[in-house]
Amino acid sequence: MNLQEIARHIDYHQKNGIEMEKVTLNYPSLKVDDAYEIQKICIDEAGSRGERLVGWKMGLTSAAKQKMVGVNEAIYGRLTSVMEMDSPELSMKGLIHPKVEPELAFILKKDLKGDRVQPRDVWLATECIVPAVEVIDSRYKNFSFTLEDVVADNASSTKFLLGNQAFSPYHTEWDKLKVTISRNNELQHEGYGRDVLAHPVRSVAELVRMLSKEGIGLKEGMVILTGGVTEAVNVQEGDTIRVDYENLGTLDMTVTE
Ligand code: OOG
Ligand code: MG
Numbered sequence: 001m002n003l004q005e006i007a008r009h010i011d012y013h014q015k016n017g018i019e020m021e022k023v024t025l026n027y028p029s030l031k032v033d034d035a036y037e038i039q040k041i042c043i044d045e046a047g048s049r050g051e052r053l054v055g056w057k058m059g060l061t062s063a064a065k066q067k068m069v070g071v072n073e074a075i076y077g078r079l080t081s082v083m084e085m086d087s088p089e090l091s092m093k094g095l096i097h098p099k100v101e102p103e104l105a106f107i108l109k110k111d112l113k114g115d116r117v118q119p120r121d122v123w124l125a126t127e128c129i130v131p132a133v134e135v136i137d138s139r140y141k142n143f144s145f146t147l148e149d150v151v152a153d154n155a156s157s158t159k160f161l162l163g164n165q166a167f168s169p170y171h172t173e174w175d176k177l178k179v180t181i182s183r184n185n186e187l188q189h190e191g192y193g194r195d196v197l198a199h200p201v202r203s204v205a206e207l208v209r210m211l212s213k214e215g216i217g218l219k220e221g222m223v224i225l226t227g228g229v230t231e232a233v234n235v236q237e238g239d240t241i242r243v244d245y246e247n248l249g250t251l252d253m254t255v256t257e
Helices: 003-016 032-048 063-069 119-125 147-152 200-212
Strands: 053-059 075-080 089-091 099-108 126-136 157-162 178-183 186-192 223-225 240-244 250-256
Touching (some): 003 147, 032 075, 032 147, 053 200, 075 147, 075 157, 075 200, 119 126, 126 200, 126 223, 126 240, 126 250
Parallel strands (some): 053 223, 089 250
Antiparallel strands (some): 053 075, 099 126, 099 223
8 A cells, every 4th residue: 555646646636626536445454544644745745836834623523523424533634825715705616515614723822742731731822712614625525434534635624714803712711602603694503612522722632642643743823723613514606604603703704606
């Protein structure tokens, strides 16, 4: 099994927004560690095209998300500069079957590393928390995959939109924050910050612990998506999405051609 070759195959489908068969169909013995290695090779490949690593995401950190895709483990993915949206307009160009989901993003003011990182370390390293919307677009047919497949496909990472307003970590009870997502003015899903590993701060701590196995950590200035609070919502051209973060405001996204 040649991980470089598998990575090149996935990178091609990511870059061009073309769907593909699951990697595990051809490589049923693929291990999670191999899948993370493939993910890394794909990002190095994107790096050679000028994309910069700007952060990380946790995925499948809520029961709603795990149930939706049938994978019961938290995973991580890498966020690059081309994934960051600079306007709330999502173009369908180059996308396969995108879904959007509400997220809470941590922005770091210090590096974080180590296998014993606790929530208090995360608080000390957090500059602010920003409401965010993530666009996921699995490269696999029918959005169907195993744990190994989705890890190799960079946890379905595609785009993310950060809200304009940053919030102090200290004046909101993030676990009690209610989040709802509507499409075309119809409520789709609702959840609470605590649906993300009891508290989103724990998602960042878990990410650091997972990365420490690879000998890496988080860097100052990075953005960390802590994982979809609710199930994701399918979108198509013409849709408008509104995510409501209670007293912290709303984030809107419109889907264009
Ligand atoms: C995997 C990515 C999950 C999240 O926030 O749970 C994710 C997927 O559902 O395709 O981004
Ligand atoms: Mg997500």
